[in-house]
Amino acid sequence: MAVGVRTPMPVQTKLRPGPPTRQLPKMGQSQSQQVCTTPACVHTSSYLLGNIAPPVMWEKVDPCTDFDKLVCHGFRETTSGAQFGLHISKPRSQRVIRLMLEGTYEEAVGYQSTNLRPRTDNVDEHNFNMLRQFYQSCMDKNAIKKAGIDPLVGLVKGIEKLWPVDADDLDAKLDSSDLEGLSKAAAFLMDFGVRTFFTYGYADRRIATTADPNDNKIRRYVLNIPSLTLQAQYDLSGYKNPNKTIAAEAMVRAALSPVFPTRLEDEQVAKLATGVIKFEAEMAKAIEPLMTLALQEEKAGVKGAGEKLVTLTELAKLAPSIRLDKILSTILPGGYVPDKVTLFLPEAWPLIDKVVLDSPKKVVQSWLVFNVVSALASHTHSTELEMLGAKAGDSHTTDPGTSGDTPDRCLEYTLVELDHLVDRFYVNATYTDLGRKYADELTTNIRAEFRKRLTKVPWMGEEAKKRAVKKVDNLVQNIGYPTSKYLDLRSPQSLASFYSHLNITSNYFANVLSIRYNLVRKQAESITRPIDREEWELVPDMSAHVAGASYYAPMNTIYMNAGLSQLPFYHPDLPQYVLYGGLGSVIGHEITHGFDSTGRKYDENAKESDWWDNSTVTAFKDRAQCFIDQYSNYKIKTPGETYEDMGEATLGENISDAGGLAIAYNAWLAERKAKPDVWDQHLPGLEKFTHEQLFFITYGSWWCDGLEDEARARYFKTSDPAHAPGIHRIKGGIANSRAFKEAFQCKNKEPQCEMY
Template identity: 30%
Template sequence: MDDVSRDLLHAILEAPYAENATFAGAARAVDKENFAKMQTAYKTCLDEDRIRAAGVEPLRKILAEFDAVFPLEKPKDAGADELTQTHIWLMRNGVGGFVSAEPEADDKSPDENVIFVGGGDVGLPSKEYYDKKAVVANYTRTMAQMATIIKTGVPITNETITKPVDQALLDEAAKIVELEARIARASPDRDTVGKVTYYYNPSTPEAIEKLVPEIHLRTYLAANLPANYTVKRVILSDPWYFGNLSSILTSTPRPVLHAYFRSRLVSSWAGRLHKDFRYPAKAFGNALAGRNPDAEAERWRTCLSEVDGTLGWLLSAAYVERAFSPEAKELGDRIVRDIKNIFSERLKGFDWMSDAVKTAAAKKVVNIIQKVGYPTASPNVMDPEDLRKWYAKLEVGESYFENGRAYGNFGREKAWADFLKPVDRNRWGMTAPTVNAYYSPSGNEIVFPAGIMQLPVFGVDLPEYVSYGAFGSVAGHELTHGFDNDGSHYDETGKYAEWWDNTTLANFDARTQCFVDQYSKFTIPGLDGEPLHINGRLTLGENIADAGGLTASYSAWKKRDAAKADLLIPGLEKWSKEQLFFVSYANWWCGKVRPAQAVNYVYTDAHSPADKRILGTMANSKGFREAFNCPTKQPTCELW
């Protein structure tokens, strides 16, 4: 599905502006202007000869700017806020460092924005990797090799990558990695850090400055805000880390801090160098993912992804115009409505919930906002003038490296400008071509971009058990996130509030423990050859959503089928419609992952491996057990 969308968008970006476009007159002129901006970004990214000719100089320029802000030797006139000013500069150049801040909807006041304060920028995917000697050795050597390339301007290739590295650079890299390990270990495990009950800690800049006096948070925040604005309240998103941060800063020598900041800049910006000047980093990334060291995506794919990530609403307009029909949107909306209705009906039968909680839960379902296809506001992707205004402050030029800086500044400035306004409930978090979907707890909304509504999992001409089995189960999955172990902390307005009574909550916890135990028994081969268990607590929310989503979608389809019988697919008459519903669901997750990448996912991803999502969810589906006449009809775990 990704490839189908990408092939279409690739063809659009490679061709001249389509003169037979939907728009006419002034709207067409603006649409043509938008297309030109998007195509310039794409073609500048494609121009590898020009990128190679620039060599490492663009990155050297950034590093020289940094050295002026935070020199290796502390200047005699350095002020007490030197580390604060350094972080301000790093933030403006795409690096978080030890502290970061970003505005988001306030979980307890979801129509207002608040600043979340976090930090701790490291290079390995998760803290577990810092305990793996072979990975750490490879990472350390890679860091030293990238420093060598920046210093000499000479590429390191597949033929020269095994040559000895300057010992001083290796020693420096080892100290950086040791510091990163301290940062990584100063935060809790992934199954804790992403939960609202952990990360939502209202505080003040002054209180955080007492925890970390080395960084003046009020000055750091003021760098993004009007001069007359005072931040009085923030959310401290990682209290354990901030409790350890001051000791990390005071015990780390300045040369190590300097080297660490430079390494994070190299990590952030090396991707905009020509491949000849980033081979060690590419080879290391490929090793972590279990790929061949030389593996690299076709350049057009990289550039298409860049356009999607930076000018995504312009790309969305081109996609929707050519690949998404009103009929598809109507079917998508109807499937989502059916699932909302069936979920509300099922709530009435749960004897483990009190009547008051059932009533509140039903109200939350009714209030869930469904967004299907593409945004029609903030911005309206079908309005060229609205899109032009949206990207008016983004200048796209002929330098691939400088475009990267422009994209970063544009995104940061837009986010902080939004901080001073009410939360925009019309905003989408995914572009239209995206093959994915999401639930937003603070928005109490489920969002389905056009990209996920296509063959073979969705279509107006398909038997409905195919669309309900695949897309419908995804829709049910996202809705169920509103009632998983994290989403259940938010009420019908999107507010973080405890609206469950103690008895219902105890019953909920008992049922969710079943999922934790079930998925924790699944294993994959670890990097050391020993079985690596799935983290049933990290994946709990997704596993709950898989089970609840499938059950809701199956019930919704059965109701549709009873009203108007679905047809069997010719040639598959030996399968029942019920069986084909579940086959459609399983096909959605059909895939293969390299063993090393699978390990990465177990450490970092809140989703279970795809095959376990099939096996676990089928075991938790009474409908599946009945359709395939399993000896035991009761699901292993059941919640929604």
């Protein structure tokens, strides 16, 4: 017998005959009617009604087994592609930002007032004008088309000037006379964030410094291995696939042919392209076994797997031909010399150095040129470079000078390249004082609930519990937008200082280089200041306008972006069950990350250590295996292939989903009990559901997606392997929730897996 949506069960929230008396501000709306009719409630109700199955299906769909079909039926019919429920506010946010970029400064600051400090108009207006001028330079399609690939050719000329290499002998190897020029050319490209022999920061990050593993108050530069063309995260197997190497060679040919100032014959270009991919293949061959070992050690819990602190002298000796120390020294702040840097895979560097020495010098130079084209071709106009496709740019896939929707691309470029300038004016337009206050209060309440739950976790030892509670107490919650000493979004002067190396003109390509130069310099300069746990730059892509949230284990900090705290899931006028089921479940998720398979390795001082006793570790692993088995059994069937969720790879996220949902729900119950005078009304059109059920319907709506099964499998295998597909997050989340099963009167009330 199908367990459909029940007649609303009695709940603790009691509707009163008259308007409530309460002291403002408190979370949740307060109207005297039983049904909330504020614009926020109407907006959210309309969204949820459009997402879920139509009323005729409510009694036919069993939420205990097919909850995803109940909450996502409408979403799947109206949405296509990799768009998710939690990102539904993105189009609205982008419309707001586009209106600002296409308007005047007076219009941009004419929106509702927020926490932003009183501005110094000339500085604030200067910041806005830089933002708008960059957008306008990107929109100037004719100027970009007229420039063609000349800007790229200019950079290649810069490489050749610093390191002249004769094209007549394509087989000539490097000798001692080449080393100075090679290091200067690599340093020249590093100034503009172009990858060369080492990736400046972690492979998946734009940051250049991180906390010292032994003292998280000290910053260290991070030098990673080269990022290679056929590398997919840590997978280098592409170089063993002939089809992929042939395609890569074609891509290199397309990149090299038009940009060398002295045109090469087709045969020369073909030989160099083959040489470039062979050069990368040899580096991959040297790196792969060491990377595999490091990943195995990391999986086994080895602290600092694959990393080593080295002095600049040691760095120089590891790869004397490449001169890593010389390349790094070119971006160091004046007079600063680091005592040590964090080097990834130190054993690989002598092998990489040998590959460089054994390779033809023109091939190595061509590799540098190819890296320039890969990074920057998307910012030029060239029909010759169009075949590079998605590889022709580290952030973008097509250039603003070619056909297509230029405004959309230029908006995206602006959001990425000048994110914090965008953030200031976006926050001013969309994020009120009250909204930030409530989000902070929501976080505090959920954090308090998790603290309480930790004291009752049966499998943790008493000492582990005490230290875990202390870790929750030490958590720093960064809400909405940056307010650190380094970058305070409320201060125009702080923003101007953050972009102090930036010079925006009408020349789009020059603007791109200036932005990259500013980013590299600011990253390098950060080494001279102490770590601030309120600093958003510690976490990659943590921009206030982005619909995202994050937990950063080495600092024990969480970040809840203003871009996530938007309708339809968040607004101060919404009922508490929506606030806690929506944003609250994400807050709980991020807090739980501090105690998942990775976060648990960091103690109450955010130091990586073995702070749990053996029995607690064993008990954690036993329960973790339940999650691994559960999610590994979830499958997506596609024609000719069945995708199995990687339960081990997604473990941390799945533990955090379960913990976050549980603590958000209990925090809501505690809030409802503590503040009975807050009027928790029904949502219009959804009166059939209890408030408990609507809590979970709101939660489930976060993870709806518009993907077909084949595209869904491909997306999560290649683009986001650390997270389970949304459909599995819905299934797993409610399967592990006792409260859900009670709300929908499921027969079996026991959670399938439970950690916290």
